[in-house]
Amino acid sequence: MTLETMMSELHYTNDIEQAILRKIRKDEKLIDEIAETAYHGEDFNL
Numbered sequence: 001m002t003l004e005t006m007m008s009e010l011h012y013t014n015d016i017e018q019a020i021l022r023k024i025r026k027d028e029k030l031i032d033e034i035a036e037t038a039y040h041g042e043d044f045n046l
Helices: 003-009 014-026 028-037
Strands: none
Touching: 003 014, 014 028
């Protein structure tokens, strides 16, 4: 599922949806860095 599809499924108003997408795109590098380590752990002890 793409980010845009997921956002439309949440049924935010257009203004809110666009603001969230702008924020995500602005901070995309930071979000990628966080995502790299988000699920690291052992034995489901995340």
